Amino acid sequence: MSTTPADSVSDRSEPAIVVKGLTKIYNGKKVVNEVDMSVPKGAIYGFIGPNGSGKTTTIRMMCALLTPDGGEGHTLGYDIHKDARAIKENVGYMTQKFSLYGDLTIRENLDFMARMYRVKNRKKVVDETLRTLGLEGRGKQLAGTLSGGWKQRLALAACMQHKPALLLLDEPTAGVDPKARRDFWDEIRQLSKQGVTVLVSTHYMDEAVQCDYIAYIAYGKKLIDGPATEIPHQVGLTTWRVSGPDLVQLEEELRADPRVEQVARFGAQLHVSSTDSAGLDAVVAEKSGENDARKWEKKEAELEEVFIYLMATAADNFGVNGGPSA
Amino acid sequence: MSWFSVSRFGAVLYKEFIQMRRDRMTFAMMIGIPILQLVMFGYIINSDPHHLPTLIEMADESPVARAVLSGMETSDYFKFEGIVTSAEEGDQALRDGTANFVVVIPPNFERDIVRGLSPKLLVSADASDPTAVGTAVGALSGIIDTAVKQTFQGPLAPVAGQPPPFSVVVHKQFNPASKTSLNIVPGLIAVILAMTMVLITAIAIVRETERGTMETLIATPVRPLEVMLGKILPYVVIGYIQTVVFLIAGKLLFGVPFLGSGLAFFIGFNLYIVVNLALGFLISTLVRTQMQAMQASFMTILPTILLSGFMFPYAGMPGWAQVIGSAIPATHFLRIVRKVMLKGAHLADITGDLRAIAIIGVVIMLISMLRYRQTLD
Structure with missing residues (x-):
């Protein structure tokens, strides 16, 4: 599903966003702790992490809504400390909560946003946006009466009217139903094809796998980043999948084993993972002898297992080192 | 007793108190507003104000004139803040609010009293706020009567009887009907x-x-x-x-x-x-x-x-x-x-x-x- 990131990596052009040591302190707590990131031009860059991990704060600093307490960076080549206005004019930022005006109509909202960015040929642009959204007939409907999915698509369309080269989306699909989420991602891919760089934060794994690049952040620290396909390899996690009878019993036994680092249930399967590949293989050899009815299968770890693993490690090391680095 | 659970009721009650306490602003309002109102209504509301700023235009400096003025001042309603030398000056003071009253003692005040001509003592009041000056105006005749009785003794005693030796004319400016x-x-x-x-x-x-x-x-x-x-x-x-x-x-x-x-x-x-x-x-x-x-x-x-x-x-x-x-x-x-x-x-x-x-x-x-x-x- 993901495009081949290798092409973009070799691309010599300047990244859309590059930050170094980005830090934000609230009440003495580093909510964003020396984050380095580089978002290549034209990529869909997934920004993954649990709630409260500092994703929103990082994005806000990247689009110059917040002043960093430390670190430096450039967004679209503009300094995030000095060129706030230039950044704002060239970036489309969609906030987490629906934040257009519920008591204005769809058209009025689009028109207002177009005026904020001083879009030329406003009437035509707004008409065009309504048409692309498929909302031509509903321009006079109040935005507040739209469903959650439509609100998000409207918000996305509203911040695309000035044709920004970079789109920052802060959990755009939180609380949106699966169908609307798929539609939303179709649109993101469309925009990406047109050359727009997209930085999107999410905590849905099915969305993470659609990204070309991923950065994982927890407790304000970036734990890992890179092309989506290489992340599991970087972590070096080995995973066995097992299905069959008495999995509850097996799960308990595996958890007790020090050579097993993570046991997670996925539907009718247990995913058993560890960075100690040899140790894990030994455990599997022992256990598979006990019950022939169970099926064991060694597979490369997937993103979801990797993230669960990263999260658990980060929690253990909170305040000390922040877990493994990429 | 399944229709009313004391523990459930208690839980709601407890939760409500916690929320009330957490919302500091509302809590402060609940405590603050009654105190604020109590203080304001208790201390500040005074429909019988004293010490109203008063100016005097003195065309006669006789002992009788002085007695009348000191009677006014000891009543506490009036606070003499100065002298004006012309009617214009007095009007100006009333207009820009530096004085609530201007008392005008006419020329030859004492002489006219002795001669039984019943001169007029003019009190110009700023009636744009009728409540502020109302009680002071009301108290005026009593104050002056008392002052007069204390003054007109000895040789002047005869003029202190009826009719009153001089009249007080109150001129309610800006709002004559005290609406x-x-x-x-x-x-x-x-x-x-x-x-x-x-x-x-x-x-x-x-x-x-x-x-x-x-x-x-x-x-x-x-x-x-x-x-x-x-x-x-x-x-x-x-x-x-x-x-x-x-x-x-x-x-x-x-x-x-x-x-x-x-x-x-x-x-x-x-x-x-x-x-x-x-x-x-x-x-x-x-x-x-x-x-x-x-x-x-x-x-x-x-x-x-x-x-x-x-x-x-x-x-x-x-x-x-x-x-x-x-x-x-x-x-x-x-x-x-x-x-x-x-x-x-x-x-x-x-x-x-x-x-x-x-x-x-x-x-x-x-x-x-x-x-x-x-x-x-």
Whole structure:
């Protein structure tokens, strides 16, 4: 599903966003702790992490809504400390909560946003946006009466009217139903094809796998980043999948084993993972002898297992080192 | 007893108390407002104000004249603050509010008394606030009678009998019929404007923050000044409409005149609106929700009604209350409106009030600027 990131990596052009040591302190707590990131031009860059991990704060600093307490960076080549206005004019930022005006109509909202960015040929642009959204007939409907999915698509369309080269989306699909989420991602891919760089934060794994690049952040620290396909390899996690009878019993036994680092249930399967590949293989050899009815299968770890693993490690090391680095 | 569970009821009760305690603003209001009201109503409301500023025009310095004046002063209703030398000077003092009364002792006062000519002692009162001067005027004849009885002894004793040796003429200026509505209607303009301007501005700004639309707004290249002006101007228009409606309705329904300079009113009015908008803006930087904005605005409106001299005479308030009152913009605008509408004041008569509002406004703006910078991050 993901495009081949290798092409973009070799691309010599300047990244859309590059930050170094980005830090934000609230009440003495580093909510964003020396984050380095580089978002290549034209990529869909997934920004993954649990709630409260500092994703929103990082994005806000990247689009110059917040002043960093430390670190430096450039967004679209503009300094995030000095060129706030230039950044704002060239970036489309969609906030987490629906934040257009519920008591204005769809058209009025689009028109207002177009005026904020001083879009030329406003009437035509707004008409065009309504048409692309498929909302031509509903321009006079109040935005507040739209469903959650439509609100998000409207918000996305509203911040695309000035044709920004970079789109920052802060959990755009939180609380949106699966169908609307798929539609939303179709649109993101469309925009990406047109050359727009997209930085999107999410905590849905099915969305993470659609990204070309991923950065994982927890407790304000970036734990890992890179092309989506290489992340599991970087972590070096080995995973066995097992299905069959008495999995509850097996799960308990595996958890007790020090050579097993993570046991997670996925539907009718247990995913058993560890960075100690040899140790894990030994455990599997022992256990598979006990019950022939169970099926064991060694597979490369997937993103979801990797993230669960990263999260658990980060929690253990909170305040000390922040877990493994990429 | 399944229809009522004491433990469930207790849980709801407990939860409610916890929430009440966490919402500090509301909690402070619940405790603060009754205390505020108690203090204000208890101490400040005084429909029998004493120590009203009084000027004297003395064309006769005889012992009798002095006796009358000292009788007035010992009554505590009047506080002599100086001498005027002409009728114009006295009128001016009444118009610009430096004095509530001007007492005029006519020439040859004592001589005319001795000759039985019954001279007239003129007391000009600023009746634009009938409550403030009403009781003092009422007490006047009693005060003078007592003073006269003490004075006309010995050789003068015969003239102290009936009829009274001189008459007191009270001249109620600006509002001869002592109509309360003439005082209340102009005052209402000040209070209503404060209520709407402060409340609406505070809420309009907090609403953007509360609904999350402020973030979208800040993310666009829009400049803070563009947002502020754009948000505030519609409410300035509302303030204009309110005032025009008030002036027309006041004229038609209550016969409230507009005697003074339109320009003076216009300048004072605009300055007042700006200060109130700044106050509303300041509140919006201090609170997080619309509910809190409403409560905080209410906190400012209560003193505006009670301490500004709108409802109760400013002169009747204790000194500390007058100090608080003088920090309220409505106190000064109220004076401007009453002076201009009822006393026919011009720009020169209201410069002191304009200056006071401007100072208050500058202070409010300075504080809100400091606050605004902090809330950007």
